Amino acid sequence: METLDLDTATVVYTETGEGHPVLLLHGGGGPQTVAGFAELLAGERPARVITPTHPGFGGTARPDTLATIGDLARLYADLLDRLDLADVTVVGNSIGGWIAAELALLGTRRISGVVLVDAVGLEVPGHPVADFFGLTFPEIAERSYFEPAKFQIDPGALTPQQQTVMAGNRQTLSVYAGTMTDPSLRERLSGITVPVRVIWGDHDRIADTDYGRAYAEAIPGAEFVLLTETGHLPQLESPKRLLPAVWDFVKTP
Secondary structure, eight states: OEEEEOSSOEEEEEEEOSSEEEEEEOOTTOTHHHHHHHHHHHHHSSEEEEEEEOTTSTTOOOOTTOOSHHHHHHHHHHHHHHTTOOSEEEEEETHHHHHHHHHHHTTOTTEEEEEEESOOBOOOTTOOOOOGGGSOHHHHHHHHOSSGGGGOOOGGGSOHHHHHHHHHHHHHHHHHHSSSBOTTHHHHGGGOOSOEEEEEETTOSSSOHHHHHHHHHHSTTOEEEEETTOOSOHHHHOHHHHHHHHHHHHTOO
């Protein structure tokens, strides 16, 4: 784990591998939801993968100055500046995808492309994002995976520390993305000028495939890639199939 003090917050991140820089952004489940994929990507491809923990997740501190998805996007633009990275591909899942989209809209020249993996943040009439905060953990798993039985979490089996971290993640998510959408995002997405690939699990019931297609349609020139037999978190459920879908885009000139 690395720690870097930026202007608005201290960022905790991991870095693994060598090669093309990839900023990997986790969703509301916390940094552990992308940790395995970071190792896979860096281990099987020439990639330098930087995976920050959004402040407030994973037991980290969240300053009051960070309260929106846009705040996180500006934080990570600062991180890329401080690390002096160029030609960065940003890959984000769920709210991490939303952050990635906002980061692309900032116009930083350090980013060469964005991959949105089952991202949220958009308002799509008739296709709402699931009410995450109104769901139990079994209901979240049911909507998140093609095979939810493999990924069920029994909160009672967790240690007190794990329960505290999980509760903190949920509280932090409610601060950054309480409604899971921004009414202004869809129109603003037309301002993205870097290449974008939108990857979606066909069994995502947090945000369905029509929602994913609407995301791609809102971004000029964006590609849409559908992964079969996977849900909202393909990096956990089908990482070996997500890997080429991400890397084929990364290595495209």
